[in-house]
Amino acid sequence: MDTSGRRTVWDTTEVADDFVLWDDTVGWLWGYPFVFEQLRLAQPDVRVLVDVGCGPGKVARRAAEDHGLQVHAVDISPRMLALAAARHGQPRITFHQAFGWDLSFLDHASADAVMSCFVLVCIARREQAEAMAAEAHRVLRPGGRFAVLNAHPSHVGVTFDSFQIGRPGGTYRAGDQIPVRLRRTDGAWVDIVDTYWPAESYHEMLSHAGFARVWQTVPLPADVRRRHGAGATAPERWATERTTPPFLLVVGER
Template identity: 40%
Template sequence: MGTDWKHSTAVADGFDAYDDLPERVLGYATVFDRLGEDVRTVLDYGCGPGKVALRLAEARDVDVIGVDISERMLEIAREVRPHPRVDYRRIESGRVPFLGDGSVDAAISCYVYINIGDLDVIRAIAAEVHRVLRPGGRYAVLDTNPDTTGVQFSTFRNGEPGLDYAKGQRRQVLLNRPDGEVLELSDYHWPRQTYGEVLADAGFTSVEYSTPVLGDIPGAQVAGTLLDTGRPAEAEAAPFLIVTGVK
């Protein structure tokens, strides 16, 4: 059985305490860039404790609808990361019925697909996002890079070194928290091709893949952090896969 993201308060609190340094430097910056121009409303499907939604509202002149299955995640988001341009809502059986067809300009899903072991559920999410996107709207999916599973990055490791994971196989996840504690989770291995197939099946076109490393993004070496000490793994291996499609 995978991690209980929906009901576990310990998981929600532990994930909130994790310092998402490489994610915000390499992952989120790339996601925001891939959304394109003329974007006024963005759906953050699987917003968790609101870290990405808040950064997006601060980085871009947009309104964000952050949605999640976990009441505890949404509680943290509303209490810790409120913003006048972010609206946090609950996902209902995988759907967002409070949003009309073609009602948002862009959408993102960060660390959602890897935490679902059922491809039919993932396909349903992609279809729901496709429904609420306007024609021409872009959808960006961010997950850990399946091609660098087992690599110890500055703050996390997905999977055990040396193991070749099969499609849909569970993996151990270790998140190093600033307090010295390690949050152990479990996710699922989805090859790069799976992401493209899921988006294409939902009706998305012009599917593109991005795997940034330090040096690809100006200013990515954050002074005084783990990314600024020696030669971090993020300088050689891409920790994240960002897949985008257009409705």
């Protein structure tokens, strides 16, 4: 695990090239579909989605194709955006290089849903994370939702199928740096350094941004089986996830 203590700088080519190799099966089973569900992407009144910190663009593309949405995919990393456009670009997606706290290319109340998956943990300062939530609130129409997906902050030191946050027995406070390991599809583990936010920090960020209602949901094995079928949580691969839910989803409604 990385012990250099330096937060990962996301807008570099090396970090982008590593991240696209992350084995994201855990995300597709236990995370992203529940973001789509909470954002009600299947509802006819949801037409415009903003993906803040879109990374390689696969989640934006799935949302655009499965639900016929217009998607604004935003990232600070030019390399990540280039990879996203090459691999997952399609006419319904517009890519923007921008900080999540400055979506000035979007009008007030112009979006029906905003998501930010594994991004607030990349933000070093509380006021920046709050500014990002405030910007999501600004671009959402009344009734629109902002969904924030991250590794569950209560499960520090647990080795999941393809990631681990923190060291076993480690204790972290809001805003601390935290070592994170990601397993690539070639089996190699990559070390990065994120920011630790406990569940209450996410709640406060969204509440301070003005969201009228804020709640959290933790996808459980029964939810995964409901969406993906009875065999989706096979113990051979998902023994840890079956007892310790990997992700926390915090949602705000404007």
